[in-house]
Amino acid sequence: MSETKNVYRLQGLSCTSCAAKFEKNIREIQTVEDVQLNFGASKIAVVGEASVEQLEAAGAFDGIKVFPDRQKLTEEKIPFWQKRENKNTMVSLFFLLFGYISSFTAGESSPATITIFALSILIGGYDLFKVGLKNLTRLEFDMKTLMTVAIIGAAIIGEWGEGAVVVFLFALSEALEGYSMEKARQSIRSLMDIAPDTAIIKRGKQEFEIAVEDIQVGDIMIIKPGQKVAMDGEVIKGQSSINQAAITGESIPVHKATGDEVFAGSLNEEGFLEVRVTKLAEDTTIAKIIHLVEEAQAERAPSQQFVDKFAKYYTPAVMIIALLVAVIPPLLMGGEWPEWIYRGLAVLVVGCPCALVISTPVAIVTAIGHAAKNGVLIKGGIHLEETGRLKVVAFDKTGTLTEGKPEVTNIASLSNMSKNDILAISAAIETFSQHPLASAILRKAAKEKAAEYTAEDFQSYTGKGAKAVINKTVYYIGSPKLFEEMLSIPEDVQNQITDLQSQGKTVMLVGTQEEVKGYLAVADQVRKSSLSIIQKLQKLGVEKTVMLTGDNQATGKAIGTQLGLSDVKAELMPQDKLEAIKSLREQYSKVAMIGDGINDAPALASATVGIAMGGAGTDTALETADIALMADDLEKLPYTIALSRKTLNVIKQNITFAFGLKLLALLLIIPGWLTLWMAIFADVGSTLIVVLNSMRLMKTKYN
Structure with a gap:
C-alpha cells in the first residue's frame, strides 16, 4: 500500500452535491487509494498517485481548479456579478x-x-x-x-x-x-493572511529579508515598531507591547520583554525587538490554528x-x-x-x-470560523454541538478560576523569632523545592529583602513539607499534619490555622522538632472575572458548576462560596478528578471540563467536551482538548457556550x-x-x- 498523501486547495467548489460528485470521480482514478474532501475549507487530501491535471479533469463538470496546499495562492478577486x-x-x-x-x-x-x-x-x-x-x-x-x-x-x-x-x-x-x-x-482565509510571508533575519552584522519557508530555528528575527511578527519565537533583546488579538482574541496588547514568547501574526506596536525563532513556518501557532480549524x-x-x-x-x-x-x-x-x-x-x-x-x-463553518477569529479553537462540528447541550461545567481550580500564582498573605511568629527570620528560614529551605507554594515564599522574601541563610541537607516529605539544616539547627516547613507527627500543636495555634484555612488559605508551619516557631499563610488569588463568568454560565442555562481541586476542603469551600459554585470537590488527586468527571457524566450526561490541558489531560479527555485554557502557549492544550481558549482568559467560556447554543x-x-x-x-x-x-x-x-x-x-x- 502506498502511503503518499498529497493535500490540495480547491477553487470553484460551489455546492455540497458537487463536492460529493468530485470526490466520487477522484475515487474512480485507479492509482488513488483514498480521498478526504473538506468542503468547509475547500481542500482535498488524496492518498495515492494523481496529477493535478487528473484531479482537475475529475472536477471539470464544476470548473474546479486544484493547487498544491503549500503553494501561495494569489486569489483573483472577481466581483459576484x-x-x-x-x-x-x-x-x-x-x-x-x-x-x-x-x-x-x-x-x-x-x-x-x-x-x-x-x-x-x-x-x-x-x-x-x-x-x-x-x-x-x-x-x-x-x-x-x-x-x-x-x-x-x-x-x-x-x-x-x-x-x-x-x-x-x-x-x-x-x-x-x-x-x-x-x-x-x-x-479561514483571513487567518491565513495574518502572518507575513517574509521576515528580516539578522546573520552576523547583516540583515536579509527572507521568505518564512526558508527561516530556520535559531535564526534572529528583527521586528520594528508597526511590523507584524512573522514566526513564533522568544524575545532576546528589547521590549514592546504586542497586539496578539489575531491569535488569542485578547483585545489589550501584552507587554513582552526578554525571555517572553511571541507568536507569528501578532503586531509589534511600539518597541524594537530581536527574537530568536523557535518554530518552523509550518509549526507556528497560527499554522496549527489554521490546520485545526480546517x-x-x-x-x-x-x-x-x-x-x-x-x-x-x-x-x-x-x-x-x-x-x-x-x-x-x-x-x-x-x-x-x-x-x-x-x-x-x-x-x-x-x-x-x-x-x-x-x-x-x-x-457549522460560519460558527467555527467566527470562534477562531475570537481566539476560540473548536476542533469539530461535533464539539460545537455538544457544547451547545452542556448541563454541567467542571473547573480545575489552579490557573483556571484562580490566577495560578500563589501569594504569601500572612506571616506570624509564635516564638522569640522575628517575622523576618520566619520568612528567611522558610525561603532558605524552599530554595530547593519545586512546589508552587515555594515560589510564592521566595518572591515574598525577595520583596521584603529578608535575611539570606544557607540551608544544607535538604529533604522533602512528599505532600507534607520539607526540612533542612540552617546554622546547625534542623528546621521544618510544612503542613500542620507534618508537625502533628512530631509534637502537639497548641490549641490557640490550631484555632488560628483553622480560621485561615476557612478563608481559603494554605497554612505552612515553620519550626523544629520541639517547637512551632511561626507560620506563613499562602493563597492563590481568585481571578477578578471568575464570579461574573459563573453568573453568565448560570444565565445561559448551565445547571451545575463544579470546582475540582487538590486543595483542602476548607480552601475549596471558601473559594466555592466566594464564586457561588454549585459544588466543590476538594483534596483530589489527578485520578480522582477523572472519577469525578465520570460520575458527573453518569448523572448529567453532558459535562465540560476546563483546565490547562497538562495535568488535567485525563479529565479533559473523559469529559463530553474538554476545554483547555491558554492554548496559544502550550501544544498539549491544542492536542488534548476538544476546544482551546487561546488566551489564558476564562471570559471566552460564556461566549463559546452562547455561540454553540445559538448554532x-x-x-x-x-x-x-x-x-x-x-x-x-x-x-x-x-x-x-x-x-x-x-x-x-x-x-x-x-x-x-x-x-x-x-x-x-x-x-x-x-x-
Whole structure:
C-alpha cells in the first residue's frame, strides 16, 4: 500500500452535491487509494498517485481548479456579478423578461416567444444540463438531475416560460449557495493572511529579508515598531507591547520583554525587538490554528451526518413521488395528462433539497470560523454541538478560576523569632523545592529583602513539607499534619490555622522538632472575572458548576462560596478528578471540563467536551482538548457556550424551515395551486433564508 498523501486547495467548489460528485470521480482514478474532501475549507487530501491535471479533469463538470496546499495562492478577486456563470444567469434573465414581453405581444405559442424562452433556458441552464443529462444516463439522482428532468418536461408539455423561470431561479440559488460558502470560508482565509510571508533575519552584522519557508530555528528575527511578527519565537533583546488579538482574541496588547514568547501574526506596536525563532513556518501557532480549524470544518457534525444520510434517500424518493403524481391520476382516475405531468414536474422542482443540504454545513463553518477569529479553537462540528447541550461545567481550580500564582498573605511568629527570620528560614529551605507554594515564599522574601541563610541537607516529605539544616539547627516547613507527627500543636495555634484555612488559605508551619516557631499563610488569588463568568454560565442555562481541586476542603469551600459554585470537590488527586468527571457524566450526561490541558489531560479527555485554557502557549492544550481558549482568559467560556447554543438553534431552525416549506409546497401541488415557478421560488427563498439565518452567527458577541 502506498502511503503518499498529497493535500490540495480547491477553487470553484460551489455546492455540497458537487463536492460529493468530485470526490466520487477522484475515487474512480485507479492509482488513488483514498480521498478526504473538506468542503468547509475547500481542500482535498488524496492518498495515492494523481496529477493535478487528473484531479482537475475529475472536477471539470464544476470548473474546479486544484493547487498544491503549500503553494501561495494569489486569489483573483472577481466581483459576484462578473463571474462567468453569474453573467450567464443575467443574460438568461434578460431573455426571460424579453420572452414574457413577446408572449403579451405575439402570444405564448408563437415561434418567436418559444425561441426567446428556449434561448433563456439554454444560456442559463447550459452548465446544469451538461451535468444533469450525464447523471441521467448513469441513473445518478441529485439536485441537477431533478432540475434537468423538470425543465425538459416543462418544454415538452409547452410550458416554455415556466421552464425559463425555473432555470433562472435555480441558477440564482446555486450562485447564492456558492456566495454564502465563500463568505464562511473567508474567516479561514483571513487567518491565513495574518502572518507575513517574509521576515528580516539578522546573520552576523547583516540583515536579509527572507521568505518564512526558508527561516530556520535559531535564526534572529528583527521586528520594528508597526511590523507584524512573522514566526513564533522568544524575545532576546528589547521590549514592546504586542497586539496578539489575531491569535488569542485578547483585545489589550501584552507587554513582552526578554525571555517572553511571541507568536507569528501578532503586531509589534511600539518597541524594537530581536527574537530568536523557535518554530518552523509550518509549526507556528497560527499554522496549527489554521490546520485545526480546517480539520474541524471537515468533520461532519451529527446533525449534518443525519441530513446527508437523509438527502441520499430523499432525492430518489422525490423522483418516484413525482412519477406517481404524473402517471396515476391520468391512468386510473381519468385525469388530463398535461395537467398531471405538470404537477409531477412541480413535485420534482419543489423536492430539490438545496436548502436542506446546506442547512447544517453553512452554520457549522460560519460558527467555527467566527470562534477562531475570537481566539476560540473548536476542533469539530461535533464539539460545537455538544457544547451547545452542556448541563454541567467542571473547573480545575489552579490557573483556571484562580490566577495560578500563589501569594504569601500572612506571616506570624509564635516564638522569640522575628517575622523576618520566619520568612528567611522558610525561603532558605524552599530554595530547593519545586512546589508552587515555594515560589510564592521566595518572591515574598525577595520583596521584603529578608535575611539570606544557607540551608544544607535538604529533604522533602512528599505532600507534607520539607526540612533542612540552617546554622546547625534542623528546621521544618510544612503542613500542620507534618508537625502533628512530631509534637502537639497548641490549641490557640490550631484555632488560628483553622480560621485561615476557612478563608481559603494554605497554612505552612515553620519550626523544629520541639517547637512551632511561626507560620506563613499562602493563597492563590481568585481571578477578578471568575464570579461574573459563573453568573453568565448560570444565565445561559448551565445547571451545575463544579470546582475540582487538590486543595483542602476548607480552601475549596471558601473559594466555592466566594464564586457561588454549585459544588466543590476538594483534596483530589489527578485520578480522582477523572472519577469525578465520570460520575458527573453518569448523572448529567453532558459535562465540560476546563483546565490547562497538562495535568488535567485525563479529565479533559473523559469529559463530553474538554476545554483547555491558554492554548496559544502550550501544544498539549491544542492536542488534548476538544476546544482551546487561546488566551489564558476564562471570559471566552460564556461566549463559546452562547455561540454553540445559538448554532444548535440555527441548525434546528434551518432544518425545520427547509423541510416544513417542502412539505407545505408538496401539499399545495395536489390541488394544483402551486405552479412550477412558484415551486422553484420557494426553493430559492428557503435557501436564501437558511444562508442569511446562518450568517447571524457572525453577530454573536464576545463579552
